[in-house]
Amino acid sequence: MxxxxxxxxxxxxxxxxxxxxxxxxxxxxxxxxxxxxxxxxxxxxxxxxxxxxxxxxxxxxxxxxxxxxxxxxxxxxxxxxxxxxxxxxxxxxxxxYLSEWSEQMVLVEGWVEPQYAHLFGDGYQPAPIAQLKAMGTHGYHLAQTLQWCRRAKTPAAFAEYQKHGLQPYESRLRVTWLEPLIEFVxxxxxxxxxxxxxxxxxxxxxxxxxxx
Structure with a gap:
């Protein structure tokens, strides 16, 4: 409803x-x-x-x-x-505190194909929009999709995926990034x-x- x-x-x-x-x-x-x-x-x-x-x-x-x-x-x-x-x-x-929204950062999460996950690093950095767009048409559309994601409670570090390895069924990985509140809303x-x-x-x- x-x-x-x-x-x-x-x-x-x-x-x-x-x-x-x-x-x-x-x-x-x-x-x-x-x-x-x-x-x-x-x-x-x-x-x-x-x-x-x-x-x-x-x-x-x-x-x-x-x-x-x-x-x-x-x-x-x-x-x-x-x-x-x-x-x-x-x-x-x-x-x-509207005047502070451009400085207030929000941890955001989304899901991407494994080949893009490394671009998000430790999960505490801005979304790699430029890098995604540089990776071709699909990366460009993915960058647009990230604008419709949700708040995250915990970060997702790429190093953890490297440590534990990817499972065959993992076609998409959870990633996180920091975004100004003004952009999130x-x-x-x-x-x-x-x-x-x-x-x-x-x-x-x-x-x-x-x-x-």
Missing amino acids: GLDIGLLLEYYDTDGWQPALHVADRVKNPRTHLGLLEVCSWSWRQSPTSIFFGDDPIIPFNLGLPTDLSARVWEAVHLNFEDDDEYAGWIALPDL RRIWDEGLSGLVELEFPERYRLITTVG
């Missing part, structure tokens, strides 16, 4: 929390339906979920909903909200989050998840 996660932006003024429609022009692809501002969305299976939720999030959201939601946001999210919903949450804009960054980096008074903004 498909499940999409979206981020609604709220702003605090003298009347309390309100949908932040006044900054919609800062977002590349704003969705302003129902008097709300959704800055981005993604499928729960995609990479942003592991950044914000789960057992080891890099930027953990506060789980549950704030008690002082604006009326419009409450109407939009409460119908799909359950107390045990693992993707229902919120975060203050400053707590995202590039789509939602380009779609909306990049426009929030230089907002004035960031402490007056927060993001609420909508799940559906």
